[in-house]
Amino acid sequence: MTDLYQKQRAMRAMRKAAMQRGVIAVLDVGSTKISCLILRFDGVNLNDESEGVGSIRGHSSFSVIGSATTASRGVGFGEVLSMREGERAIRTALQSAQKLANIRVDHVIACFSGGKPRSYGLAGEANVQNQVVSEQDIARVLSACDVPDYGDSREILHAQPVNFGLDDRSGLDDPRGQLGERLYTDVHMLTVDEKVIRDLAHCVKRCDLELAGVASSAYASAVSSLVEDEQELGAACIDIGGGATGVCVFLKKHMIYCDAVRLGGEHITRDVSMGLQVPIVTAERIKTINGGLFATGMDDRDMIEVRGDTGDWEHDRRLVSRTELIGIMRPRAEEILEEVRNHLDAAGFEHLPSQQIVLTGGSSLIPGLDGLASRILGQQVRLGRPLRIHRLPQAYSGPTCSSIVGLSLFAAHPQDEWWDFEMQPEGYPARSVKRAVRWFKENW
Amino acid sequence: MSQINSDRYAPFDPAPSLWSYRLLRLMLSPFLRRLIFYGIPVLLLIGVGLLNLTNEQRREQVLTAFNDLKMFVTERPEFMVNLMSLKGASVSVMQDIREVVPIDFPVSRFDLDLDHIRQIILGLGPVKDANVRVRSNGVLQVDVVERAPAFLWRRENGLEVLDETGIYVRTGASRLQHRDLPLIAGEGADSQVAQAQQLFEAAKPLRERLRGLVFIGERRWDVVLDNGQRLMLPEKNPVLALERLIAINQAEDLLERSVKVVDFRLQHRPTLQLRRRAMHEFKQTKLMQLGQIND
Ligand SMILES: Nc1ncnc2c1ncn2[C@@H]1O[C@H](COP(=O)(O)OP(=O)(O)O)[C@@H](O)[C@H]1O
Ligand SMILES: [Mg+2]
Numbered sequence: 001m002t003d004l005y006q007k008q009r010a011m012r013a014m015r016k017a018a019m020q021r022g023v024i025a026v027l028d029v030g031s032t033k034i035s036c037l038i039l040r041f042d043g044v045n046l047n048d049e050s051e052g053v054g055s056i057r058g059h060s061s062f063s064v065i066g067s068a069t070t071a072s073r074g075v076g077f078g079e080v081l082s083m084r085e086g087e088r089a090i091r092t093a094l095q096s097a098q099k100l101a102n103i104r105v106d107h108v109i110a111c112f113s114g115g116k117p118r119s120y121g122l123a124g125e126a127n128v129q130n131q132v133v134s135e136q137d138i139a140r141v142l143s144a145c146d147v148p149d150y151g152d153s154r155e156i157l158h159a160q161p162v163n164f165g166l167d168d169r170s171g172l173d174d175p176r177g178q179l180g181e182r183l184y185t186d187v188h189m190l191t192v193d194e195k196v197i198r199d200l201a202h203c204v205k206r207c208d209l210e211l212a213g214v215a216s217s218a219y220a221s222a223v224s225s226l227v228e229d230e231q232e233l234g235a236a237c238i239d240i241g242g243g244a245t246g247v248c249v250f251l252k253k254h255m256i257y258c259d260a261v262r263l264g265g266e267h268i269t270r271d272v273s274m275g276l277q278v279p280i281v282t283a284e285r286i287k288t289i290n291g292g293l294f295a296t297g298m299d300d301r302d303m304i305e306v307r308g309d310t311g312d313w314e315h316d317r318r319l320v321s322r323t324e325l326i327g328i329m330r331p332r333a334e335e336i337l338e339e340v341r342n343h344l345d346a347a348g349f350e351h352l353p354s355q356q357i358v359l360t361g362g363s364s365l366i367p368g369l370d371g372l373a374s375r376i377l378g379q380q381v382r383l384g385r386p387l388r389i390h391r392l393p394q395a396y397s398g399p400t401c402s403s404i405v406g407l408s409l410f411a412a413h414p415q416d417e418w419w420d421f422e423m424q425p426e427g428y429p430a431r432s433v434k435r436a437v438r439w440f441k442e443n444w
Numbered sequence: 445m446s447q448i449n450s451d452r453y454a455p456f457d458p459a460p461s462l463w464s465y466r467l468l469r470l471m472l473s474p475f476l477r478r479l480i481f482y483g484i485p486v487l488l489l490i491g492v493g494l495l496n497l498t499n500e501q502r503r504e505q506v507l508t509a510f511n512d513l514k515m516f517v518t519e520r521p522e523f524m525v526n527l528m529s530l531k532g533a534s535v536s537v538m539q540d541i542r543e544v545v546p547i548d549f550p551v552s553r554f555d556l557d558l559d560h561i562r563q564i565i566l567g568l569g570p571v572k573d574a575n576v577r578v579r580s581n582g583v584l585q586v587d588v589v590e591r592a593p594a595f596l597w598r599r600e601n602g603l604e605v606l607d608e609t610g611i612y613v614r615t616g617a618s619r620l621q622h623r624d625l626p627l628i629a630g631e632g633a634d635s636q637v638a639q640a641q642q643l644f645e646a647a648k649p650l651r652e653r654l655r656g657l658v659f660i661g662e663r664r665w666d667v668v669l670d671n672g673q674r675l676m677l678p679e680k681n682p683v684l685a686l687e688r689l690i691a692i693n694q695a696e697d698l699l700e701r702s703v704k705v706v707d708f709r710l711q712h713r714p715t716l717q718l719r720r721r722a723m724h725e726f727k728q729t730k731l732m733q734l735g736q737i738n739d
Contacts, residue, residue, distance in 0.1 A: 073457065088459035095460050095468055104472035206462075208469060 008156075008419040014212035015414070018107035023065070025097065025108040025209070026411050027090065028217060028404040029200060031075050031243030031266065032362060035396070035404045036093040036108075038066035038101040039411060062412050063390040066101025068093045077262045078114030078217065078244040080199040087203040094207050108204055109213040109411045111220045111403055113244040115192030117157065119257045119347070120148050122187040133166065133175045133183060139421035141183045155194040157216055159418035162188045162254035171252070187418065190216060190258050215410055217403040218246025218258050224406030225360045225384030225399070226250055234352030237384065238340055238373070239403060240363035242266045245336055246403075247343050249352070254415070257347040261339040265363035268332045275328040276320055278306055286325065293330050293368035295323040333369060337376040344377070358384035362400040518552040526550045526582045533588040536614075537570050541586065544568065553578050561586075570613045595637055596625040598656075610637035630659030639682065643667065646686045649694065664709070673699060676707045685711060 018024040019041060028035045039062045070092040074085025098105060124145035128137050142161060150156075164172040165184035175183060197214055204211050222237035231250040239246040243264045249257035265287075272291075273283035290304050299322040308316040349355060357377045359370060364383055374381040385397065386405035396405065460468070470476060496502050517523075526549050530538050544564050547556070558576045565574040565586065573589040591607035596616055603616035605625065612634075616622050626644050633640065640657050643665060647654050650669065658666040665682050667675040677685050685708045693699050698706070702722030707715040718726060 070458065073459075088457060091462070091465055092459040095465050098472060099468060102472065104469050104474070208466065 005419050008417070011211060011213050012420065014107055014210050015109070015411075018105075018212050021106070023101075023103055023105050024212060024411055025094065025105040026404060026407045027093065027108050027110040027204070028220070028401075028407060029075055029078070029080065029086075029090065029110060029112045030072060030217070030241050030403070031078055031113070031264065032072055032241060033069050033400070034072050034075070034089050034093045035069040035401060036067065036097040037064050037392075037396070037404055037408055038097050038103065038105055039063070039408055040065045040103075041412070061390070062408070064392050064396075064408070065103065066097040066099075067393050067396060068096035068100060069395075070096070072242070076114075076243050078112045078241070078246075078260065079193075079196045080112075080203060083199060083203065086199070087206050090203050091207050094209065106208075106210055107212040108209045109215065109407060110200055110204060110211060111215040111217040111407045111410075112196065112200060113217040113239070113241055113246045113260055113403070114262075115157075115196035115260075116262075117190055117192050117216055117218070117258050117260050118150065118154075119259060120150065120189040120191070121256070122146060122148070122159075122189055123184065124187065125182060125184045128166075128180055128183050131179055131181075133178050133180060135176065135421070137183055138164075138176065138185075141185045142187065142418055142421055145185065145187050147189070150189075150191045153194050154191040155197055156189055156418075157192045157197070157214060158188070158190040158219065158255065158258075158415075160188050160254060160415050161418070162186050162252065162256055188254065188256050189418075190219075190255075192216070213411065213414070215407060216246070216248070216258055216260075217241075217407070218248040218260060219255050220404070220406030220410055221246060221360050221386075221402040222248040222250055222255065222358075222406065223409050224386035225358055225402045226356075228253075230354070230356050230358065233354035233356070235354065235356035235358055236344055236349060236377075237358045237360060238364075238377075239361040240264055240336065240359065240369075241361045241403075242363075245340060245361070245363075247340055249344070249347055249349060251352055257349075259343045259347070261336060261343065263332075263336045263339060264361075265366075267336075268329050268363065268366075271328050271332050272325065276306055276318075276325070277315070278308055282307060287329065288365075290322055290325055291329055291366050292322065292326050293333055293366060293372050295326045299323040299326060329366070330372070333363075333366065333372055334376065336363075337373055341376055355380055357381045360384040360386075360399040360402040362398075364399050518554045521582075523553050524550045524582055525553050525556060525578055525584050528584040528586060529579075531585070531587045533571070533590055537568065537588065537590060540568055540570075541565055541588070545586075547584070550582075556584070569611070572607070593622070593625055595640065596622045596627045597634055598627060598629040599631075604634075606634055606637060608637065608641065610634040626654075627656030628659065629656060630662075632662035633657070633659035636665075640665070642683045643677075643686055646683050646690070649690050650699075653699070669699065673703065674705045676705065676709050678709050678711055681711075689714075 022041050024039050026037050026039060041062045070089055073089040074080060074082030075089065080086035094108070122145040124141050126137065126141040126144045163170065163186040164175040166172060166175050166178055166180035167182055170184070172178070200214070201211050218237065218239050221239035226235050226237055231253045234249070234251045236247060236249045241264045243262070243266050245261040245264050247259045247261065248255055269280060269284050269287055272278070272287050273280050276283065276286070278286070286304060286306070292299070302322040303319040304322060304325060306318045306320050310316060355378050357373060357380060359373055359381065360383070363369070370381050370383050383399065384402065385399050386402040387409070388397065389405060389408055392405065497506070528542070528545070528547065528549070530541060533541060544567070545561055556578065558578070562574050562576045565571055565576070565588065570590050571588055572591045575587040577585050579585045591611065591613045593605040593613050594608035595606040596619065597604045597606050603619065605613040605616045605622065607613050619627065626640070628637070628640050636659060643657055647667060653669045655668045655670055658668055660666055664679040665677045667677065667686065669675070675686070675689060689706060689708055702719045703716050704719045705717035707717065
C-alpha cells in the first residue's frame with residue numbers, strides 16, 4: 001500500500017516534469033495496434049481552479065506533433081504477453097513518433113486494457129477540524145476510506161474521489177471552503193494485476209523513457225467518446241478492441257465503474273478463420289470488408305470470393321455467401337455483448353438516470369453492431385468517435401483511436417486521485433461495488 | 445485506418461534495433477542537434493577562414509579581391525556622377541563654389557560625402573542655404589540660396605556688403621556700385637543691423653537727405669544727413685527719439701535751418717549746434733535786438 005502510494009506519487013512528479021518540458025508521449029498498448037502520440041503543451045495554466053479538488057491542476061492546451069501506429073506484437077488481451085516482442089513493438093511506435101515530431105521525449109503516459117480490472121466503491125467519513133473544510137480534511141476523509149482486500153498480486157490503477165458529502169448534503173464536487181461538521185466521501189478504486197503494470201513499465205524503461213502515468217484504456221476511451229452530458233447523467237462506454245473489450249461507466253463526470261471482457265474483434269476473426277477455413281489474414285480482410293451482423297435476403301445472393309494459397313484449386317476458389325459469414329460472426333458478437341451486459345448488471349447500471357451506451361473501438365465498426373447492442377444492452381445505443389483534438393491526424397479520428405485520444409486528454413487534464421492528497425490511506429474493510437452509486441440514488 | 449490494417453500482419457518486424465533507437469534519441473536531443481547542425485559547421489568555417497588568413501599573401505589576395513569587387517560595384521555607370529549643376533547662385537558665387545568643392549568628375553556616388561560638400565558650400569559667405577543631392581542621371585545637383593545684400597558697411601579698410609542679419613556677404617567695390625543699399629559705418633555696426641533697419645524705416649521722411657548711420661563707440665547711432673548734418677541719437681530707444689525728431693522737423697523745419705548737430709542723447713534736453721556762420725548771425729541778431737550794436 002505504502003509502496004503503491006510512493007510509486008504513484010513518483011509518477012505524478014514525472015508528469016509535472018514533463019509538463020515543464022512541454023512535451024509528453026502517450027502510448028496506447030492495444031492488442032491489435034500500439035499507437036503513440038506526442039503532445040506539446042502550449043501554456044500550462046497552474047492557476048486554473050475551475051474544476052475538481054486537489055493539487056493536480058494545470059489544464060492546458062496542447063497539440064499533437066507526432067504520431068505513430070504499429071501492429072501489436074507480443075500483446076494479447078491488452079497485456080504484454082511476450083516481453084521481447086512487446087518491447088520491440090513499443091519501441092517501433094515510440095521511435096516513429098519521435099522521428100515524426102522531430103523531438104526527443106522522455107516521459108510517457110501509457111494505457112492498456114488488460115489486467116483484469118476490478119472496481120471497488122469505497123466510502124469514508126471524518127470530522128471537519130475547523131468547521132471550514134480544508135485540503136487536510138479531504139486528505140483525512142480519503143485516508144479514512146475502508147480499503148477492501150484486493151489481493152497481493154493486484155495494484156491500484158485509479159482511486160478517484162467521485163463524491164463528497166457534508167453533513168446532510170451530498171453530491172458535492174469540491175467541498176473545500178464549505179462549512180460543516182462531518183465530511184463523507186465516495187472513492188472509486190480500480191485495481192489490476194500488478195504484473196501487467198510491471199511488464200509495461202519494464203518495456204517502457206527498456207525504451208529509455210520514464211513512465212509518467214498509467215490509465216485504463218476503457219477509462220481513456222470513455223473520456224474521449226462520451227460527450228459532456230453523457231458523462232454527467234450516466235453512460236457506459238464499451239470499447240470493443242482486438243483482444244479485450246473495456247466497459248467504463250461514467251456518472252457525474254466521474255468514472256464509477258470499469259471492467260474488461262477478455263473478448264474482442266480478434267475472436268471474431270478467429271471464428272471466421274475457423275469457420276471458413278481461411279488464414280487469419282484473409283479472415284480479417286473478409287471480416288472488415290464484408291462483415292455484418294444482420295442477414296437479409298439479399299445476403300444469400302451476395303457471394304464472397306475466398307482466396308487461399310493452399311495449392312488446392314477447389315479450396316482456394318470457394319464462394320461463401322454473406323449470410324454464412326454473418327452466421328459465423330454474430331454469435332461471437334452476441335457473446336461479447338452478453339458478457340458486457342453481465343458486467344453492467346453487476347455494476348448496477350440500471351439505476352443510473354440515463355442509460356446511454358456508447359460503442360467504440362475498432363470492432364464497433366462491424367455493420368449492425370449498434371443494432372445488436374440495442375437488443376442486448378438497452379435502447380439508447382450510439383456509436384462513438386473520439387473528440388477532435390488539436391492537430392490530430394485524420395487517420396486517428398476513427399473509433400479505433402478513442403483510447404489514445406482519451407489518454408491525451410487525460411494527460412492534459414488528469415483526474416485528481418487519492419495520492420494527490422497528502423495523507424496515506426490506512427484501513428482495509430470490504431464494500432460492495434454498488435456502493436459507488438449509492439450516494440447518487442439517495443440524493444438525486 | 446487502412447494504413448493500420450495494411451501492416452497489421454506485416455511479415456517482417458519493423459522494430460528498430462535498440463542501438464539505432466538510442467542513436468535516434470541522441471540525435472534528437474536538443475543540445476547535440478544544435479551542435480551538429482550549427483555549432484560544428486560554424487566552427488569549421490571560422491577555422492578554415494582563420495587558417496587562410498594567417499598567410500600574408502592570402503590576406504593580400506583577399507583584400508584585393510574585395511577591393512576589386514567593391515570597385516566593380518561602385519564604378520558601374522549607373523552609380524557615376526559626371527557633372528555638377530548649380531542653381532540659384534550668381535555667376536561669381538558659382539565660380540567660388542566650383543573652386544571650393546574639390547571633386548574630380550567623374551566620380552562614384554558612393555565616394556561623395558554630400559554632407560561634407562554641403563558644409564563646404566555653406567562656409568562661403570554669400571550662401572545662405574544649400575541643398576546637395578545626386579540626381580538619377582548622374583548629376584550632382586546643388587541648389588543654393590544666396591544671401592540678399594541688405595546693408596553696405598563702411599569699414600576702415602573698405603566696404604562690406606551685409607545681409608539683413610548682419611552677416612558678411614562680400615566686399616563692395618565702391619559706394620556707387622551699391623547705391624540702393626543703405627550705408628552704415630562704425631565698428632560693431634554689423635551686430636546691430638536690426639536696429640539700423642528700424643532706424644532706416646523711421647528715417648523714411650528724410651530719405652532724400654539721408655547719407656547713412658554711424659555706430660558710435662559701439663553703443664549708439666548717429667544719423668548723418670547731407671551737408672554734414674548729424675543727428676545724435678540716444679543709446680536707449682533711438683527709434684523713438686528719431687521719430688520725435690522727425691516730428692519736430694516736420695513742424696518746425698528744424699533741419700532746413702543752419703543746424704549742424706542735433707544732439708538728442710539726453711532726450712529731455714536736446715541741444716542744437718549751429719553752423720559757424722549761422723552762429724555769428726544769431727549773435728548779431730541777438731545783439732541787434734538788445735540794441736547793443738552801435739553801428
Ligand atoms: N472496419 C472494421 N470492421 C470490422 N472490424 C474492424 C474494423 N476495423 C477494425 N476492426 C477490428 O477492430 C479490432 C481492433 O480494434 P482496436 O480498437 O484498434 O483494438 P485495440 O484497442 O485492441 O488495439 C480488430 O480486431 C479489427 O478486426
Ligand atoms: Mg483500444
